[in-house]
Amino acid sequence: MTKVALMGAGGKMGVRLATNLMGSEYDVQHVEVSPEGQQRLKDETGLECVGQGQALSNADAVILAVPDRLIGKILTSFVDELRPGTAVIMLDAAAPHAGTLPKRDDITYFVAHPCHPPLFNDETAPDAKKDYFGGIAAKQHIICALGQGPEEHYKMCEDIARTFYGPVMRSHRCTVEQMAILEPALSESIGATFAKVLKDATDEAAKRGVPYQAAEDFLLGHLTILLAVAFGVQPGGKLSDGCMLAIEEAEPVIFKDGWMDDIFAPEAVKASVESICK
Known part of the structure; x- marks a missing residue:
């Protein structure tokens, strides 16, 4: 089973992702530094957080559900703890395109971003019709980019993204620059x-x-x-x-x-x- 560490699990986006990853094929460990975020995650999903070291020690993939301006700083603080071959999944192309990521050639950098539900769609269920953001009930497309890492990591990361952004229709592959x-x-x-x-x-x-x-x-x-x-x-x-x-x-x-x-x-x-x- 692929082991996933979700960083920032108690934030607004982190809770969305944690909810969609529940019951999936992934073994997810949730990390949240703020007590308020830890409580939010527990109240909304029933999930408990673990220590950062425990989550990162055996992670195959690390999802950074944190603000763009903090990605470089947060990733730099623990990048040396990651095992070679670990995939780091970001939710936006800003940090990788801006060059704020720490240099380490033996890990993967992957970006996945939602298109959000299309304006013209076939949704009929009330909850789907009112899911304007996506990732709850309405179907959406996503954009993915492999910033660095082996080609075989693309599908692994894309599959994870399809799960936490689900339900997903098309998944488009672009470069990081194109995503920006x-x-x-x-x-x-x-x-x-x-x-x-x-x-x-x-x-x-x-x-x-x-x-x-x-x-x-x-x-x-x-x-x-x-x-x-x-x-x-x-x-x-x-x-x-x-x-x-x-x-x-x-x-x-x-x-x-x-x-x-x-x-x-x-x-x-x-x-x-x-x-x-x-």
């Missing part, structure tokens, strides 16, 4: 910023006299069809001439020339992950 393009560049620098701007614009419409609920219903409903057309989900979908004209007139007002290069250029992505890890 996906997050923070695509999903956060662009996606999250656009999401905030959409909410800000809805508030602005309300300030200008539109009933707030009417503005929200109108925008979210339009986003459904607009995104379905843009991503080819709507069969034969096509934007109206008026909509295309509105885009043509608004795009140069809202976006400056070269804005994508400012986000996606390699040096911009690297600077973003370095900032996250500070």
